[in-house]
Amino acid sequence: MFIMFRFLCRTTRKVIAEGDRDRDLALNLTTTQLGFSQNKIFPLRFLSSSSHVGKRALKTEQSEQEESLTLSYLINSCGLSLKCAVSASKLIQLKNTERADSVLRFLSDHGFIETQISKVVKGCPRVISFDPEKTLSPKIEFFRSMGVSRDEVAEIIARTPPLLSRSLKNHLIPNYNFLKNVVIDDKKVVTVLKRMGRGLLQDLRSKNLGPNIALLKDIGVPHSGIIFLVTNTSSAARSKHSKFCRIVDKVKEMGFDPTQIVFVMAVGVISQLKESVWESKFEVYRRWGWSEDETRAAFRKHPYCMLISEEKITRGMDFLVNRMGWLSRDISKWPEGLFFSLEKRIAPRCFVIQHLLSKGLIREDISPTAYLKLTEGKFMDMYITRFHEKVPQLLDVYEGKIDFLDVNPEFQRSVK
Known part of the structure; x- marks a missing residue:
């Protein structure tokens, strides 16, 4: 009888002849202070034999123990799943846990929580073999020096763990200098760092982003527009250069002016949409009820109207057209209104205005944009505080404590 035993790592496969003795190696490794797997010991069974399968020699007992130690450490101390631990163990082997323990302590001491540490080790397994003081500390301090908070550093690195393996001198600092020259402000640099993800692993100067920015400058996009695109839609700004050129040409053909901010907004939208x-x-x-020309005109006014979900569009249009009696074509002339929250802004303000109209306290030709665009404070001053004595229940209507139809039962009939 032959027993086929597939070791968890892909490269180890053994066939044991009948009569060979198997041996259990129980791994009762203590967990680190991070406590990923308290009371969860991961036992592994290893079979030893002097037999050979073809020309493939069996691993030595020492290498088996190192492999089992690595796998167990990744699971018990780093919080990786079995599948991820097997994959990571192909890139790193531990002879002991001293260095790895110091790395985990270092990360914990610098604000990384358990889930973030797991992501870091999963995304860059070799990190547990790095010297914390010589390799990790300078990079952490570099991020902190540009104004990135302790929590933000952990967030950025957990999102893109291979950053810890990149050269500080040859990669991280040049990328930072490039971004700083583009967006100027360190706070915006941090915003880009948090949004760019794996794009930070590229050489930003030469890989797409640099050539794309050069193209925008050539066609007259002002620096403020470039800052807007890089900060708000970094994925679009670093699109493959050939694709980016096609998008820019398409936006120009639609009639957008490169000197206006809506130009880069349109570039960002089109780059995201299939x-x-x-x-x-x-x-x-x-x-x-919008014609194709009206939809295109709305897109030119506010390109982000094409990013609104179908559900949000439908709910907003249903309320404004069917309940408030607005004309659909009028909404196409002011697509920004569809971005506002129906529950928190549009409905409460519309109900207040309709209540005031029913009392004859404001003129009937008031434009919806006049009150929907206002800040919260200005709306309160102009339409609630101002009329509070004459209409005491107005604030309750605005806050939803009183159903608008309870005080205006004729309103629903009036718009049908």
Whole structure:
């Protein structure tokens, strides 16, 4: 009888002849102070034999023990799943846990929580073999020196663990200097760092972002527009250069002016949308009565109207058209209104205005944009505090404590 035993690592496979003795190596490794797997010991069984399979020699007992130690440490001390630990163990082998323990302590001491440490080890297994003071500390201090908070450093590195393996002198500092020259402000640099993810592993000067920025400058996009694109839509700014050129040409053909901020907004939107999604948004607006020209005009006014979900568009249009009696084509002239929260802004303000209109306290030709655009404080001053004595229940209507239809039962009939 032959027993086929597949070791958890892909490269180890053994066939043991009948009569060979198997041996259990129980791993009762203590967990670190991080406490990933308290009371969860991961036992592994290893079979030893002097037999050979073809020309493949069996691993030595020492290498087996190192392999089992590594796998167990990744699971019990680093919090990796079995599958991730097997994958990571192909890149790192531990002879002992002294250095790895010091790395985990270092990360914990610098604000990394357990889940973030697991992500770091999963994304860059070799990190547990790094010298904390010589390799990790300078990089952590570099991020802190640009104004990144302790928690933000942990967030950025947990999102892109291979950053810890990149050269500080040849990669991290040049990338930072490049971004700083583009967006100027350190706070915006931090925003980009948090959003860019694995894009930070590239050489930003030569890989897409640099050439894309050069193109925008060549066609007259002001530096403020470039800052807006890089800060708010970094994925679009570092699109493959050939694709970015096509998008820029398309936006120019739509009639956008490169000197206006809506130009880079449109570039960002188009870079994110597949053609099928673009067409589906046209169909949604078409169902609410917008012509294709009206939808394109709305896009030119506020490109982000094509990023609103179908559900949000439908709910907003349904309320404004069917309940408030607005004309659909009028909404196309002010697509920004669809971005506002229906529950927190649009409905409460519309109900207050309708209540005031029913009392004859404000003029009937008031434009919806006039009150929906206002800040919270200005709206309160102009339409609630001002009329509080004449309409005591106005604040309750605004805060939803009183149903608008309870004080205006004729309103629902008036818009149908």
